[in-house]
Amino acid sequence: MFELLGISSQALFGQLLIGLINGSFYALLSLGLAVIFGMLNIINFSHGAQYMLGAFTAYFLLLYAGLGYWWAIIIAPIVVGITGIIVERLFLQWLYKLDHLYGLLLTFGLALIFEGTFRNFFGSSGLPYSVPPTLQGGQNLGFMFLPNYRAWVVAFSLAVCLTTWFVIERTKLGSYLRAATENPTLVRAFGINVPRMITLTYGFGVALAALAGVMAAPIYNVSPQMGANLIIVVFAVVVIGGMGSIMGAIVTGFGLGIIEGLTKVFFPEASNTVIFIIMAIVLLIRPAGLFGRSA
């Protein structure tokens, strides 16, 4: 262990790791927001609530079905994704022709309903969810102690993000998606079922949020409010990155997580606000966002 500017390497790299983990969640959530916005033209305010639903699904699976983390990480995104598809069919599909803001207001209402219901049954205190046995313990890297579970979260999120990027940017399915984002009418004329694609895209974006929620459950406690404050930070991340580029969302998410972690070490008072301050600066210098194209 060594010291840097009077800060022990354990503290520095520990916070960096927390930053990377937060960054993974920012990346997964802003990726989902960007994909949904691209297809549906709706900013999904209930994204934070759906992240919370993912964590709670994992908790319920363990409590009532005895299914552990590895089952949860597969089942929870599917279950929450299906609820997302139901939400899209019941509510969102009526809004596509209206102003963007109605989608935001409707999903805000849904977030209030989800979070209010869970708060009513589970209060505001968190419920514990333990790290899966296979990932307990950690490695001593010399300059820091690396818990296995945290390493897994960073690696797995990165893999999911890159796979999503690959599917959207490099495969045939992705080219349909991108084409439908540009001009849905024309893509429909080619015989592709665009409304079904829109529904499945929403389900997929929501499933990504739920996946992040399952991964967050052992690190933070499972609580009804876990998504509410996170989603506002993710909005700032989206403003900084711009929603035009998938890779942009991933890079901005991880980058801002790291910056936030470093701020916790060097200037803890600003750790809550640093992302918002960066957003203000980016708006002054590059109003379209780091990876955005100006409209």
Added chain:
Amino acid sequence: MQRIAEAGKETAVREHSEAIAFVAMVCVLIIAPFFAYPVFLMKALCFALFACAFNLLIGYVGLLSFGHALFFGWASYITAHAAKVWGFPPELAILSGTAAAAGLGAIVGALAIRRQGIYFAMITLALAQMMYFFAVQAPFTHGEDGIQAVPRGKLFGLIDLANQTNMYVTVLVIFLGCFLLIYRIINSPFGEVLKAIRENEARAISLGYRTERFKLVAFVLSATFAGVAGATKALVFQLASLTDVDWPMSGEVILMTLVGGLGTLFGPVAGAFFMVTLENYLTTIGQWVFVVQGLIFVVCVLLFRRGIVGELAQLLRVKL
């Protein structure tokens, strides 16, 4: 001939529909304290003004601010601090709160109008959240406790606001004054340009209007009126707390305006009274309040986009 005369009469009624509704509203608000609890009415009036300020932006410029609690809450903090710690008289305390809201409005507005549409909502929400964290950390706001026992003082050194009737009349005068001012702004040439921006910003630009300046001025005005509402609320409840700067408050003012009717003159007032009354009955059900609010959001967006006053105006075929 007769038909033309009748048609003329009908247009006359239409033209005066807003004036008639205004007189009716004033009458109701003067009689109301004899039937309802004054503190409840004052709360509703503060929120009505807050919603009117918010509506100035969404209803007439088409900008959705998701951070209006910032101006409301910080104005109430500054007013409470000025009245309690600096010993300002109520009129100066309200003015300082309002000035703070206007200043914050200029900063937030200048940043937020750099992006369009949906990003505007996200930026205002994020900046409001940032100022919420400042309010949590700043020592003068007293964190979770808030600024309590704020003295109401004597208005102009003469009128004792500790008296409930005096306070009610003051709040009513402030509300009506701001309401008329907002009406004047909407119906001025400046207001016409704002509506043009709402309908088609690109065309307004092509006609030579510097739309970003108009948007900024509208934003500052909206923030200022929201500040008046927050400042008045701090004196009414003798309290400034974190609830007023947090994001659920921003959501609530959106809901009030939506329920009443976006872009209608009286909608925000009706919506505020509706929501405050509803919440009064719902205090016993705890967290379900959020669920009820969420349901109202969903129903309004899907089935009831014109809101109470919008539907009423449609039914009577008048402007309200």
